[in-house]
Amino acid sequence: MNQYAKPLNKLISELSKLPGIGGKTAQRLAFHILSMDRKGADALADSIRDARDKMKYCSVCGNLTDEDPCGMCRDPKRRDDVICVVESPRDVAAMERIKEFKGRYHVLHGAISPMEGIGPDDINLKSLIIRLQNEDIKEVIIATNPTIEGEATAMYIAKLIKPSGIKVTRIAHGVPVGGDLDFADEITLLKAMEGRREL
């Protein structure tokens, strides 16, 4: 990588630190950046600094936001009595894309994983319990990932909340729409059978 002049090498090395960006891609991106007009390059650099400076976590739900509380927590059009619990801000975005859920969110920033030494205190869980005590919540929908960690977290939260009488639900597992039964792994198929509904 030392064939180029210092500023270009530096740019290539910074770009290749990004996930999924290898040496060749970093080079291609760097040359593209050099070919951009000054305004374009500045806009990119500014957006990086800006996002890093302005984005923070909402003190209510834990989602990424530039205002506190975040837009979704402040939105008067959303239902106050349902909270959807997810692992990450990207999951909030995924949920929002289906344009169906109109309640509030709670972002855990991770999942319980004894293997990696991540316990209930290491994720954004305490604030969820405080919300449940202070707000008038009727249902908690647990939408953690369908992984071992996500399942364990769902179980843990369900156990924790149930005594309070609040309804706790888990999103359905099953065969993805448009998928092929043949390609579904056994556990997914098992869950799909377990979760079958009368037509």
Next chain:
Amino acid sequence: MNQYAKPLNKLISELSKLPGIGGKTAQRLAFHILSMDRKGADALADSIRDARDKMKYCSVCGNLTDEDPCGMCRDPKRRDDVICVVESPRDVAAMERIKEFKGRYHVLHGAISPMEGIGPDDINLKSLIIRLQNEDIKEVIIATNPTIEGEATAMYIAKLIKPSGIKVTRIAHGVPVGGDLDFADEITLLKAMEGRREL
């Protein structure tokens, strides 16, 4: 893309302007940037601005550089009597990786392409002719790409230089090392046959 707060949306949209970076990848990169410490994000933003500000073209060979003339034009250990003509700074880097060529370079910044309206005056060719008049050059190696445009450019340059008595050579075309004859296209195979050498 409007599920996120403004600075994050802006970052995602700026990133997805880069070549080969789609919406999903831009999101993944943006979240990674948010998870970086401030120093890391600043280093990335600075490297973009720096590269854009400091990199320029060498007034001698046309290669990208932060000093003028560039390191390779100033290097006293390189031969002065051979010039390798390439289309782009990336081709210089590719050549340098083989660690074989120890002469000078000349970067055309493109190739002649009548289809796209790019003529001899639109590439960095005039300065090559001036170099050939002023410097004591014995050989010009034309290493433009093995494309129609690259070939046309090679032919044009060869015709232009030959009357001066300077040796003009073209890099060999043939079957790539490690490749499979079966996968080679017909023109490559034809060139490989034409360029055969006695063992």
